[in-house]
Amino acid sequence: MKILLIDDQANTFMTLEDEFDEKGYELVNCYDATEGLEKAVEFSRNGELAAIIMDIIMATGHGVNDPTGGRESGIVVANMLREKGVRCPIIFYSVVTDPEIRERASEVTGTRFVRKIEPARLIPEVMEAIGKTVYEP
Numbered sequence: 001m002k003i004l005l006i007d008d009q010a011n012t013f014m015t016l017e018d019e020f021d022e023k024g025y026e027l028v029n030c031y032d033a034t035e036g037l038e039k040a041v042e043f044s045r046n047g048e049l050a051a052i053i054m055d056i057i058m059a060t061g062h063g064v065n066d067p068t069g070g071r072e073s074g075i076v077v078a079n080m081l082r083e084k085g086v087r088c089p090i091i092f093y094s095v096v097t098d099p100e101i102r103e104r105a106s107e108v109t110g111t112r113f114v115r116k117i118e119p120a121r122l123i124p125e126v127m128e129a130i131g132k133t134v135y136e137p
Helices: 010-022 033-045 073-083 099-106 119-131
Strands: 002-006 026-030 049-054 090-094 111-115
Touching: 002 010, 002 033, 010 026, 010 119, 026 033, 033 049, 033 073, 049 073, 049 119, 073 090, 073 099, 090 119, 099 111, 111 119
Parallel strands: 002 026, 002 049, 049 090, 090 111
Antiparallel strands: none
């Protein structure tokens, strides 16, 4: 099973690969919202997607229209994924502190939020989310 990491700085999370590998998951990196959207839909259709970790603020790429200019592209992608039938847990891993943006993120079904300054919480949150049932719209 795969865990998808969607973050324009995904290469900085290489240490997570070993930790997820030890738990039986392959960590796949995507560097913009469009790439992440495409891979998430593909992996979900193939029954390979266990969870998605994504930033809220990131580059959109060519296939995601974010009217905030990337400031909320993770939320845009999460909503698009739910519309496309992707039901795995989504963990927003971000430095966002704006309460309005965090509120919009929490409105997406089956999401959690972990602040990037709390990396020790990320793996336990992902593993707990994977253990939950499939999220319905």
